[in-house]
Amino acid sequence: MTPDMVEKLRELLPQVTGYIYPNEIEVHWGILIVVYPYITGIVAGAFILASLVKVFNVKEVQPLYRLALLTALAFLLVAPLSLVSHLGHPFRSYEIFLTPQTSSAMAMFGFVYAWYLMVVLLVEIWFDYRKDMIVWAREETGIMKHIHRILALFSTDTSEAALRFDNRALKVITIIGIPSAFLLHGYVGFIFGSIKANPWWSSVLMPIVFLFSAIVSGIALVILLYMVIYPLLGGKIDMKCVDKAMSFLFYAVIVDFSLEFVDFIHRIYQSEEEIKILGELVMNKLFFSLVIVQVLMGMLFPLGILSAIKIFRQFRESDELRKLLYFVSLILIQGGIFATRWNVVIGGQMFSKSFRGLTTYKMEFGGIEGLLYALGLLALPVVILAVLLKILPAWKELQRKGQAEAA
Amino acid sequence: MMDRRSFLKKILSFLAVSGAAMGGFLKAGSAGAQATEEHARKLWGFGVSSDKCIGCARCVIACKSENNVPKEPFFYRTWVERYMIPMEGEAVVTNIHMGLAPEAEAPSTKGILRSFFVPKLCNQCAHPPCVQVCPVGATFSTDDGVVLVNDKTCIGCRYCIQACPYGARYLHPKTHTADKCTFCYHRLNRDLLPACVEVCPTQARVIGDLHSPASPMTRFKRMNKIFVLKSNLNTEPKVLYAHIDGEVR
Numbered sequence: 001m002t003p004d005m006v007e008k009l010r011e012l013l014p015q016v017t018g019y020i021y022p023n024e025i026e027v028h029w030g031i032l033i034v035v036y037p038y039i040t041g042i043v044a045g046a047f048i049l050a051s052l053v054k055v056f057n058v059k060e061v062q063p064l065y066r067l068a069l070l071t072a073l074a075f076l077l078v079a080p081l082s083l084v085s086h087l088g089h090p091f092r093s094y095e096i097f098l099t100p101q102t103s104s105a106m107a108m109f110g111f112v113y114a115w116y117l118m119v120v121l122l123v124e125i126w127f128d129y130r131k132d133m134i135v136w137a138r139e140e141t142g143i144m145k146h147i148h149r150i151l152a153l154f155s156t157d158t159s160e161a162a163l164r165f166d167n168r169a170l171k172v173i174t175i176i177g178i179p180s181a182f183l184l185h186g187y188v189g190f191i192f193g194s195i196k197a198n199p200w201w202s203s204v205l206m207p208i209v210f211l212f213s214a215i216v217s218g219i220a221l222v223i224l225l226y227m228v229i230y231p232l233l234g235g236k237i238d239m240k241c242v243d244k245a246m247s248f249l250f251y252a253v254i255v256d257f258s259l260e261f262v263d264f265i266h267r268i269y270q271s272e273e274e275i276k277i278l279g280e281l282v283m284n285k286l287f288f289s290l291v292i293v294q295v296l297m298g299m300l301f302p303l304g305i306l307s308a309i310k311i312f313r314q315f316r317e318s319d320e321l322r323k324l325l326y327f328v329s330l331i332l333i334q335g336g337i338f339a340t341r342w343n344v345v346i347g348g349q350m351f352s353k354s355f356r357g358l359t360t361y362k363m364e365f366g367g368i369e370g371l372l373y374a375l376g377l378l379a380l381p382v383v384i385l386a387v388l389l390k391i392l393p394a395w396k397e398l399q400r401k402g403q404a405e406a407a
Numbered sequence: 408m409m410d411r412r413s414f415l416k417k418i419l420s421f422l423a424v425s426g427a428a429m430g431g432f433l434k435a436g437s438a439g440a441q442a443t444e445e446h447a448r449k450l451w452g453f454g455v456s457s458d459k460c461i462g463c464a465r466c467v468i469a470c471k472s473e474n475n476v477p478k479e480p481f482f483y484r485t486w487v488e489r490y491m492i493p494m495e496g497e498a499v500v501t502n503i504h505m506g507l508a509p510e511a512e513a514p515s516t517k518g519i520l521r522s523f524f525v526p527k528l529c530n531q532c533a534h535p536p537c538v539q540v541c542p543v544g545a546t547f548s549t550d551d552g553v554v555l556v557n558d559k560t561c562i563g564c565r566y567c568i569q570a571c572p573y574g575a576r577y578l579h580p581k582t583h584t585a586d587k588c589t590f591c592y593h594r595l596n597r598d599l600l601p602a603c604v605e606v607c608p609t610q611a612r613v614i615g616d617l618h619s620p621a622s623p624m625t626r627f628k629r630m631n632k633i634f635v636l637k638s639n640l641n642t643e644p645k646v647l648y649a650h651i652d653g654e655v656r
Contacts, residue, residue: 022481022502087563088562100543197571356500
């Protein structure tokens with residue numbers, strides 16, 4: 001054992017209030033486990049946004065379709081990194097696939113993940129891009145030609161019948177994809193919600209709350225990325241699309257807020273054994289991250305802004321003003337959802353299961369459990385997305401514009 | 408070059424030696440199977456008499472040295488809590504070991520109605536949440552009712568630590584795997600008592616076979632009113648408490 005670690009734990013001692021079981025001083029799931037549900041939430045939410053186009057035929061949000069799929073893929077690729085990095089024995093992680101314990105929610109991770117990546121996301125992206133990749137490969141020269149040929153798995157058929165098949169396949173996969181996305185994130189909620197030892201986590205609502213907060217964070221991030229990337233590539237933001245997507249986001253936030261409110265009221269009304277310590281937890285340890293960041297800034301304030309846009313005509317008339325207000329709301333919502341994950345994961349470990357005291361969490365800066373590494377994990381999907389957008393451009397109109405300018 | 412006679416001699420002696428070794432191995436194997444069978448008929452249980460405990464913490468120290476538990480006050484397979492019930496207000500609870508753990512301010516003795524010690528350890532639940540959640544089956548229940556951790560396959564995800572309602576598990580800082588009380592399973596299998604039971608000067612801790620009418624546990628259950636911790640969670644602990652207070656969680 002490193003003397004460093006002992007010293008760190010010793011430093012925490014004075015900050016412990018009341019009585020905690022002696023093994024409880026160390027918060028076992030740190031910032032990496034906060035990042036994990038945040039990232040998978042974005043995957044699920046982005047996919048749900050994409051399915052609006054394919055399954056529910058919401059034509060206005062078509063410009064977000066491919067971006068949403070690629071965002072989901074970029075984040076999904078990073079999701080297991082935070083989990084594996086956190087393990088005491090990362091090199092044994094394959095054991096989850098070889099000798100999974102069927103009663104363990106966590107053991108199912110590998111299978112849910114593989115299903116979602118292999119059966120849903122990759123296949124959907126492939127069918128959607130197949131024709132384009134063939135066309136690009138015909139027109140291009142050099143390395144990109146080969147990349148597109150390989151990614152298209154050397155298919156060359158662009159006949160009417162083949163394209164009709166692509167479309168049908170896309171529809172079927174999206175229909176399978178929606179419950180899969182629900183499964184992916186609902187299951188992450190279940191990992192926490194099924195722990196009966198921990199009253200902060202143990203709730204049947206947990207998977208549903210996770211799901212709706214996932215939809216909120218996914219939709220919000222895709223809109224945010226669109227509003228940043230599209231103008232950077234020389235396009236003009238389609239406000240009809242953003243308005244429509246923001247409208248969906250608005251309703252998702254309302255449902256998310258209502259669910260969390262129901263959970264809150266239920267706990268207060270039932271007032272079980274743990275209510276006193278949970279009250280102390282919220283008022284002392286989580287006041288800033290829960291009351292201020294998650295509820296006020298992450299939900300109520302953006303809801304206020306979005307309601308104002310819906311109610312007052314002045315906002316609807318000025319695109320620039322609306323863009324600014326949307327942008328602010330999206331950032332606040334992202335912060336709010338990250339705080340939600342923080343409050344669930346870290347909050348759930350800060351009170352003792354003796355219900356008599358609170359411990360504290362001191363995040364490191366460097367190191368594998370540190371802030372820097374976590375920020376790196378959050379930035380990595382954006383880098384992957386940039387590469388994906390380079391190889392698989394999301395907007396044909398920008399390509400044509402670029403080609404016309406080059407000519 | 409080897410002639411035929413010496414070749415046959417060598418073959419014969421090889422067969423004789425390997426045959427004898429094989430026989431011995433099989434015999435040892437069947438003896439092992441017999442021992443396992445005998446243990447499988449048992450169901451280990453543990454009794455704690457709260458009013459016999461004097462809070463000397465010898466059990467804690469013995470456990471730490473027997474099982475290579477780090478000495479620092481953040482890692483315990485067993486620990487002892489002191490409860491002080493005041494005239495008014497909340498019970499004051501502290502971990503008595505070494506005085507290094509967080510000590511709450513003791514109220515003046517005048518205001519205390521009663522005070523008692525409660526030794527804590529893994530409850531070896533019949534329905535262990537830790538076993539249920541372990542993703543790789545590294546934590547498992549033995550046939551004789553003890554929950555163990557295989558540190559060769561534990562991946563260190565700490566899900567079991569989160570799932571344990573009793574705070575009985577910790578992540579061993581050297582092995583990076585989950586660790587907890589095993590009832591000193593290595594000693595039980597050699598017909599020795601667990602270290603904590605062995606050193607307890609007041610016999611506040613007893614261990615025995617819950618199936619055997621002649622075991623100390625049967626006597627413990629006959630002589631005492633029995634409580635288990637957090638019975639509402641349906642974990643069915645095999646650590647039984649006598650004379651504890653409703654305050655104990």
